[in-house]
């Protein structure tokens with residue numbers, strides 16, 4: 001109790017993910033400074049030419065042109081590779097970081113215990129793994145401009161001051177004006193763009209949902225209803241998009257006019273006046289023009305960079321919070337070895353409440369005591385909500401009890417590593433899951449090194465060989481997502497075959513035949529019976545036919561065991577069990 005599922009995790013703790021990209025990033029970013037310096041030289045280059053033409057045209061023809069060609073080539077030789085490697089190396093460094101981030105994030109999810117998936121929805125985990133990693137990846141561009149743009153700004157201002165201080169001050173004042181206008185417009189633009197993203201997310205959510213229930217819509221002939229819902233959401237998106245288009249362009253187009261036309265005109269008028277006064281040369285004015293065009297774009301870009309950067313920063317923070325999550329179920333420092341597992345299970349005064357359950361909900365298990373002998377075949381019955389499935393998850397150690405203990409062969413489960421523990425256990429649920437891949441692949445989930453002969457033997461034991469053999473591609477038949485192409489009974493037999501292949505000492509079944517008809521049930525039951533031989537088994541079932549041959553039947557109600565015994569005894573001694581039997585005709 002009192003165990004927390006959060007640890008401290010900050011940006012610093014992500015630095016191992018920079019492995020293999022630190023040097024690349026450092027070189028890339030230094031080259032960004034070189035790139036900026038080269039760009040800051042370009043207006044100077046034209047200044048030199050124009051001033052020389054104005055002052056001494058002869059000298060320009062004689063040596064100016066040659067000098068310019070030499071210097072121009074030099075700038076190009078520096079600029080091109082510096083720019084190229086600045087962009088490419090920084091990108092590569094960042095992408096490697098993001099790759100590590102994504103892989104480690106997924107490994108982190110895999111390290112979690114079941115409680116984690118109650119704190120986080122699947123969609124949320126997806127958003128962290130995909131959208132947030134992508135947002136961090138976008139940070140590459142922001143980091144580049146955060147290095148390059150201020151450098152270019154500083155270099156350029158120094159050059160401008162060197163050429164003419166008053167004109168530099170005028171340009172600086174106008175740059176500040178542009179920055180302020182952008183800063184003012186930014187929040188609204190961002191807000192409207194967010195609205196577009198939200199609206200677009202809603203469209204995709206509705207489409208995804210309706211594609212998922214296509215069969216339902218068809219069966220009720222309500223395609224028109226779905227089409228209308230999508231249309232409504234689409235209209236809302238269109239409205240947002242139109243608003244953004246109008247206001248975004250109102251802003252960008254007026255800014256363009258200001259920076260590309262009004263401001264250069266001001267610089268031209270003042271500069272031209274000062275040329276007539278002999279303060280400036282034509283080339284100086286041209287250089288200022290060049291600097292202006294570069295810097296006005298840089299300043300606007302920087303404002304956008306800062307605001308864009310915020311979403312990368314927020315994504316990094318969310319990822320840190322995600323990495324801070326820890327499983328509530330942990331392996332011990334030095335786990336006990338688990339060889340020669342016999343399969344005896346004991347629950348000692350187990351109390352349990354789900355980690356996220358509201359406090360007014362009582363505990364799910366209240367002081368449960370149960371001893372299961374190695375090799376015993378146990379059945380578990382009881383009304384819905386009695387805590388039967390919960391009991392199985394505790395034996396699997398998906399959760400730890402709040403007090404009391406679950407023991408395997410006399411040792412607390414918490415003494416073993418979960419990996420070794422799970423090697424000795426297997427479970428089949430009401431609906432078995434398969435990943436999209438071949439039947440062989442799905443079988444080898446239980447034992448990666450199993451050869452075909454072993455797989456066939458397992459299928460044979462589980463009454464599954466016959467139908468697999470009849471499939472056109474046998475073991476190589478591909479199962480759709482969730483094994484869509486198999487019948488319910490076939491899936492259950494395949495799941496049992498998977499357990500035969502895994503060969504654990506303890507097997508558990510949670511309503512394995514509830515969704516099956518009597519005929520399929522008979523096949524599955526036969527397979528289960530074979531599996532139960534020499535193993536401890538616990539079967540939760542609503543059907544009497546599935547449980548009445550068990551060595552012992554446990555009746556659970558409201559989180560406690562209220563009776564146990566064999567079928568015939570319980571029928572007489574336990575009213576709840578008698579009622580349970582009475583409801584099932586023909587038994």
Ligand SMILES: Nc1ncnc2c1ncn2[C@@H]1O[C@H](COP(=O)(O)OP(=O)(O)OP(=O)(O)O)[C@@H](O)[C@H]1O
Pocket residue numbers: 118354356357364382383384385386387388389390391
């Ligand atoms: N993940 C969960 N988080 C919180 N409460 C849960 C969770 N799973 C089950 N419960 C609650 O625990 C209690 C026992 O549930 P459990 O699934 O163990 O019952 P069950 O006996 O298997 O019922 P059924 O026969 O319907 O499968 C119920 O009150 C249920 O609401």
Ligand SMILES: [Mg+2]
Pocket residue numbers: 388389390510
């Ligand atoms: Mg259940």
